[in-house]
Amino acid sequence: xxxxxxxxxxxxxxxxxxxxxxxxxxxxxxxxxxxxxxxxxxxxxxxxxxxxxxxxxxxxxxxxxxxxxxxxxxxxxxxxxxxxxxxxxxxxxxxxxxxxxxxxxxxxxxxxxxxxxxxxxxxxxxxxxxxxxxxxxxxxxxxxxxxxxxxxxxxxxxxxxxxxxxxxxxxxxxxxxxxxxxxxxxxxxxxxxxxxxxxxxxxxxxxxxxxxxxxxxxxxxxxxxxxxxxxxxxxxxxxxxxxxxxxxxxxxxxxxxxxxxxxxxxxxxxxxxxxxxxxxxxxxxxxxxxxxxxxxxxxxxxxxx
Amino acid sequence: xxxxxxxxxxxxxxxxxxxxxxxxxxxxxxxxxxxxxxxxxxxxxxxxxxxxxxxxxxxxxxxxxxxxxxxxxxxxxxxxxxxxxxxxxxxxxxxxxxxxxxxxxxxxxxxxxxxxxxxxxxxxxxxxxxxxxxxxxxxxxxxxxxxxxxxxxxxxxxxxxxxxxxxxxxxxxxxxxxxxxxxxxxxxxxxxxxxxxxxxxxxxxxxxxxxxxxxxxxxxxxxxxxxxxxxxxxxxxxxxxxxxxxxxxxxxxxxxxxxxxxxxxxxxxxxxxxxxxxxxxxxxxxxxxxxxxxxxxxxxxxxxxxxxxxxxxxxxxxxxxxxxxxxxxxxxxxxxxxxxxxxxxxxxxxx
Numbered sequence: 001x002x003x004x005x006x007x008x009x010x011x012x013x014x015x016x017x018x019x020x021x022x023x024x025x026x027x028x029x030x031x032x033x034x035x036x037x038x039x040x041x042x043x044x045x046x047x048x049x050x051x052x053x054x055x056x057x058x059x060x061x062x063x064x065x066x067x068x069x070x071x072x073x074x075x076x077x078x079x080x081x082x083x084x085x086x087x088x089x090x091x092x093x094x095x096x097x098x099x100x101x102x103x104x105x106x107x108x109x110x111x112x113x114x115x116x117x118x119x120x121x122x123x124x125x126x127x128x129x130x131x132x133x134x135x136x137x138x139x140x141x142x143x144x145x146x147x148x149x150x151x152x153x154x155x156x157x158x159x160x161x162x163x164x165x166x167x168x169x170x171x172x173x174x175x176x177x178x179x180x181x182x183x184x185x186x187x188x189x190x191x192x193x194x195x196x197x198x199x200x201x202x203x204x205x206x207x208x209x210x211x212x213x214x215x216x217x218x219x220x221x222x223x224x225x226x227x228x229x230x231x232x233x234x235x236x237x238x239x240x241x242x243x244x245x246x247x248x249x250x251x252x253x254x255x256x257x258x259x260x261x262x263x264x265x266x267x268x269x270x271x272x273x274x275x276x277x278x279x280x281x282x283x284x285x286x287x288x289x290x291x292x293x294x295x296x297x298x299x300x301x302x303x304x305x
Numbered sequence: 306x307x308x309x310x311x312x313x314x315x316x317x318x319x320x321x322x323x324x325x326x327x328x329x330x331x332x333x334x335x336x337x338x339x340x341x342x343x344x345x346x347x348x349x350x351x352x353x354x355x356x357x358x359x360x361x362x363x364x365x366x367x368x369x370x371x372x373x374x375x376x377x378x379x380x381x382x383x384x385x386x387x388x389x390x391x392x393x394x395x396x397x398x399x400x401x402x403x404x405x406x407x408x409x410x411x412x413x414x415x416x417x418x419x420x421x422x423x424x425x426x427x428x429x430x431x432x433x434x435x436x437x438x439x440x441x442x443x444x445x446x447x448x449x450x451x452x453x454x455x456x457x458x459x460x461x462x463x464x465x466x467x468x469x470x471x472x473x474x475x476x477x478x479x480x481x482x483x484x485x486x487x488x489x490x491x492x493x494x495x496x497x498x499x500x501x502x503x504x505x506x507x508x509x510x511x512x513x514x515x516x517x518x519x520x521x522x523x524x525x526x527x528x529x530x531x532x533x534x535x536x537x538x539x540x541x542x543x544x545x546x547x548x549x550x551x552x553x554x555x556x557x558x559x560x561x562x563x564x565x566x567x568x569x570x571x572x573x574x575x576x577x578x579x580x581x582x583x584x585x586x587x588x589x590x591x592x593x594x595x596x597x598x599x600x601x602x603x604x605x606x607x608x609x610x611x612x613x614x615x616x617x618x619x620x621x622x623x624x625x626x627x628x629x630x631x632x633x634x635x636x637x638x639x640x641x642x643x644x645x646x647x648x649x650x651x652x653x654x655x656x
């Protein structure tokens with residue numbers, strides 16, 4: 001049973017990262033019905049930015065006490081800001097012009113953006129995996145036979161905090177209201193005096209910033225990254241967003257944790273599971289899209305004619 | 306001159322293609338042409354799915370993998386089975402077509418972008434499965450020493466020339482097939498679905514059958530390409546069929562012009578040429594003048610990305626478009642939710 005609980009913890013912390021990425025997918029899809037294929041690469045870019053910032057700060061190992069709080073906050077917020085700006089730029093340059101084009105056109109553009117970002121990162125840090133400094137001291141706790149690492153708690157808590165903050169933002173602020181209105185009916189929102197360009201840019205800013213946070217956390221969590229990281233992670237996070245019900249913030253969270261759990265348990269309980277986790281996760285994606293495209297928490301929306 | 310004659314005169318240069326190996330004795334050139342031929346076949350096949358029927362398939366490399374692995378498993382020492390190359394061409398295109406239907410069937414109800422993601426998932430699952438089933442496929446090492454095809458007792462061996470002619474023959478068959486399909490009842494059904502699926506269904510088109518046949522026919526092309534390519538390369542391994550292959554073929558379509566057969570061929574050839582000649586050669590050139598830190602081949606994926614983005618933004622119909630597709634895409638581009646014309650009308654009314 002200890003193995004089960006151990007994998008539960010592992011799955012939840014994995015899932016925390018997927019959930020943070022999935023929030024960006026779900027927000028963007030909710031508002032402009034675009035699968036922002038480049039989102040996974042913005043997440044990897046978050047790790048790369050964090051790495052550059054840490055190098056700039058001269059941090060290459062564990063930091064303690066107040067300095068730790070400072071370093072973590074500065075790095076994460078800067079990475080979030082840089083990723084947010086990247087996201088806004090991508091929207092402005094590549095997607096805005098195609099907002100009314102047939103749906104597949106912006107999707108193809110997004111795939112193109114994804115390739116461009118990957119190539120940029122490859123040119124930046126080379127094609128091999130790069131290591132990420134272990135900034136955070138990582139004591140682990142024993143609970144029964146289960147070992148819980150501090151950074152696992154960090155990931156889970158951070159993901160939940162971010163989701164709650166996002167949920168409050170969308171529910172209670174004027175911009176959040178504008179986002180919901182734009183998602184519901186862009187033309188009507190515009191007629192009500194909402195600046196939809198700003199609103200959509202804001203959606204990209206927040207979604208990409210969350211990916212930036214996920215990028216930082218994943219650097220700390222895995223201690224390594226490479227330019228192609230975002231493809232697989234992005235696809236899994238998209239799976240999470242769809243599983244939870246795309247467009248639904250709480251759903252993205254739920255989906256993220258579920259995909260993390262699926263991955264952890266598949267690794268443990270399927271013979272040679274580590275080889276098959278991707279096949280299992282992508283099969284979940286295919287099955288959900290085919291049999292319940294509205295996801296667990298989403299409502300079935302009839303296609304607009 | 307009679308326009309029909311003039312039109313057919315344009316194809317005269319193509320008749321010279323079979324002479325290329327007789328004139329050009331550089332094996333690497335012929336090798337390049339044969340490889341480019343495989344990608345033209347892939348592009349022709351994907352064009353049926355994406356260009357004609359408008360179903361965005363992001364996992365097309367999976368069918369290429371299935372074709373290649375069929376040949377590798379059924380015509381090598383791997384299991385001691387030696388099905389002749391010519392039989393395998395047909396068999397593998399059939400196998401790929403069956404997988405096309407298997408993938409297509411559950412996705413029939415899906416909207417365009419969800420369909421794209423499902424095919425992408427499928428495209429990830431297939432090579433991963435070939436990688437993991439290492440007791441049958443040798444995992445990451447792949448299967449090598451495939452049977453060399455032979456014709457009238459003449460074995461192909463390692464020369465690229467026979468493969469060049471095989472590719473050329475397959476492309477000719479492929480073009481004839483695709484252009485006849487395009488003008489057939491089925492082809493018109495695909496285009497109707499591409500333009501408006503709901504309307505197509507209401508006009509009495511059996512969208513299920515039409516979409517499934519698009520998947521099956523498209524996949525069968527990559528089955529052919531897979532067999533010929535595997536035999537030529539003498540090796541099949543899972544890393545030949547990653548996502549970037551699917552995107553490469555898609556870029557060929559987007560560059561040349563989705564839905565237009567000459568466009569697709571030109572786009573495909575142009576990208577192969579850039580990849581295999583232009584980038585390495587220009588790298589050699591700048592290296593020879595001392596700029597050794599520049600390697601243009603590192604920018605390959607950037608190139609695909611830029612092609613996809615720039616074409617979609619500025620010329621979505623491709624360089625050599627089909628007239629119909631251009632009309633569709635242009636109309637959509639210049640028709641925002643509230644069009645410019647409507648806006649001026651509103652402004653006029655307000656005044």
